[in-house]
Structures are given as structure tokens and as C-alpha cells.
């Protein structure tokens with residue numbers, strides 16, 4: 001639907017100009033970015049990544065993996081120790097070039113929204129429009145406020161707005177100067193979980209409409225899957241994998257990536273001629289030809305539980321009601337630790353102790369065993 005919409009020219013476009021607030025999307029490239037805050041530790045280690053024009057790229061990774069630092073380098077408020085930043089193939093930061101933040105056409109939305117408490121919503125949004133005449137700045141600011149649906153609050157002060165409304169003001173302020181690229185650092189982390197879904201969907205719609213290229217930092221895999229056209233996963237300052245959510249979920253590059261997207265049961269095993277045996281059954285491991293030590297990861301959702309006629313016998317240790325799902329802890333012969341499963345509510349009759357399990361093959365992932373399974 002979004003694609004169809006983006007093909008249909010809006011009236012202003014048909015008249016030869018862009019509708020209010022629409023940006024010319026740009027390509028933003030990180031070329032072999034290294035960064036350190038101290039001589040001993042490196043925050044970013046050779047990150048090369050390109051956000052394509054108009055795409056929403058999510059930077060995902062655990063706390064301390066370097067996401068915010070990468071965003072700050074793109075914005076020009078932090079400087080890399082090596083590497084270059086390119087906007088539409090033009091170097092904006094590198095060994096001999098440094099375009100200051102205000103000249104980059106890059107907007108930034110902070111985690112805490114960073115609104116000025118003593119300024120009205122209109123003045124907050126107008127703040128970054130200093131290049132325009134006062135009348136034009138007011139018009140553009142009002143247009144940006146209208147696009148986030150807050151016209152009725154243009155003269156209010158931030159403290160009377162809800163968290164979600166404040167987030168929309170922050171978005172309007174960042175979009176008002178029509179940046180080619182918008183950087184959002186954990187933009188929903190201050191919102192409660194119920195509000196988060198709505199605000200996230202609204203933000204995505206506004207980003208699509210503005211057509212700016214957007215890079216969104218998050219540590220939440222589900223959020224990255226909901227928002228990103230592609231996801232770039234960072235670990236310890238390195239890019240581990242980049243691609244659409246389906247690719248990272250279905251073909252994770254390693255156990256770290258797999259564990260970021262799903263909860264897993266892990267088994268150490270030995271691959272023999274393309275097969276591995278685990279307490280939950282024997283599974284194909286076609287990428288291992290000879291004999292190799294491997295880690296077998298089985299998603300919790302990939303284990304089905306039945307009263308009878310399964311493949312592996314198990315005893316229920318605990319059952320926890322989770323609404324639509326039930327979390328099971330199971331004792332399985334040959335498994336050192338309890339096996340965890342997440343099944344649909346109501347599949348198993350209450351009080352059952354001995355059950356049968358069947359594992360969906362697409363939920364079994366086999367990785368070369370690492371010295372340390374981080």
C-alpha cells in the first residue's frame with residue numbers, strides 16, 4: 001500500500017513542487033568507521049554500512065555495542081578516529097573534511113525528545129528554522145506540527161503534552177528543516193509499552209510520508225523488525241549482519257544473531273556427515289560435511305507439545321500462563337538442563353505430566369561451536 005501511495009503524485013508534486021515538509025532523500029554511507037573514546041578500547045571497529053535513499057534502517061545491538069556513537073558520528077557531534085561519512089557520495093566527514101552538523105542536512109531525534117520546556121510547541125519546532133524569514137519559519141513549523149496531528153497544541157507548552165505527543169513534537173522539529181536523513185536514537189524508549197505501538201506506527205507513517213532516509217537506533221529486535229526495511233546488527237563495535245528482518249531471522253550469521261531474534265534452547269552436539277543428534281531428535285546439518293563440534297539452537301516456538309503421538313517424550317516441570325501462549329519447562333531424557341517451549345494456550349489439557357514433543361525443522365539452527373558462545 002505504501003508503495004502504491006508513493007507512486008501516486010500528490011497535488012503539489014504535480015504542480016512541480018514537493019508537498020510541505022517532504023525531503024529529498026539521500027544515501028548516507030559509513031565507510032570503514034573506527035572510533036575510540038580512550039586509547040585502550042575501541043567503540044567502533046571498521047563499520048561499513050549504507051542507508052539507501054528513503055529507507056528506514058534500524059541499528060540494532062545490545063547496550064554498549066556502539067549504536068549511539070555511530071549515529072553521533074553521522075550527525076557530526078562525535079568524530080571518528082578513522083573512516084569517512086558520505087552523503088550522496090559526497091564526503092561530509094573524513095581525514096581532510098568536516099562539514100559541521102548544521103550544514104549536513106541531517107536531523108536528529110533524541111531519546112528524551114530534548115524539547116525546550118520554556119518554549120511553546122510552535123517555538124520548539126521553529127527553533128531550527130533560522131535560515132528562513134520569520135513568516136516562512138512560522139508557516140513551515142505550523143505545517144510540520146499539522147503533519148504530526150498537533151495543530152491544536154501549537155501554542156501549548158511541552159509539559160502539558162503526553163509522552164507520545166512530545167515524541168511527535170520532537171519528530172516535527174527534526175523534520176521541519178526537511179533533512180535528507182533523519183537519525184532517531186531510541187525514540188520510543190521513554191514511552192510505556194501500550195503507547196509505544198501506536199507512536200511507533202505513527203512515526204513510521206510520518207517517515208514514509210516525509211520520504212527522508214531514516215536511521216533508527218534500538219536495542220529491541222521486535223521494534224527493529226516492525227520498523228526497519230533493513231536491520232544492521234552491531235556487537236562490540238562491529239557490524240555482524242545487515243539485511244531485511246526475514247534474512248536475519250531465518251538465516252542468522254551466527255548464534256549471537258539467532259539469539260537476538262528468538263529465545264533458544266542450546267545443545268552442544270557433534271555433526272556427522274550432515275546430521276546432528278540432540279535430546280530432541282536428529283536434524284539435518286547440511287553445511288557440515290565431516291565431523292564437527294556444533295551448537296544446535298532450537299527456538300522455543302519451534303517445539304510443539306502433544307498429549308500423545310510426538311517424537312520425544314518429556315515430563316512437565318512447570319507451566320506458566322502468558323495469555324495467548326503458555327511457557328513450559330520440561331525434563332527431557334539426555335538433556336542436562338530443562339528444555340523450554342512456548343506453546344499455544346489450550347493445546348495441552350490441564351494437569352498433564354507426561355507429554356510428547358515434536359520439533360519444527362525450520363526452528364532448528366546449527367552453528368559451528370565457538371570457544372565462547374556469546
Ligand SMILES: Nc1ncnc2c1ncn2[C@@H]1O[C@H](COP(=O)(O)OP(=O)(O)OP(=O)(O)O)[C@@H](O)[C@H]1O
Pocket residue numbers: 037043061062063064065066067068069070219
Ligand atoms: N562520552 C563517552 N566517554 C567514554 N566512553 C563512552 C562515552 N560514550 C559512550 N562510551 C562507551 O562507548 C561504548 C559504546 O557506547 P554507545 O552509547 O555508542 O553504545 P549503544 O550501543 O548506543 O548503547 P546503549 O544502547 O546502552 O545506548 C560503551 O562502552 C560506552 O560505555
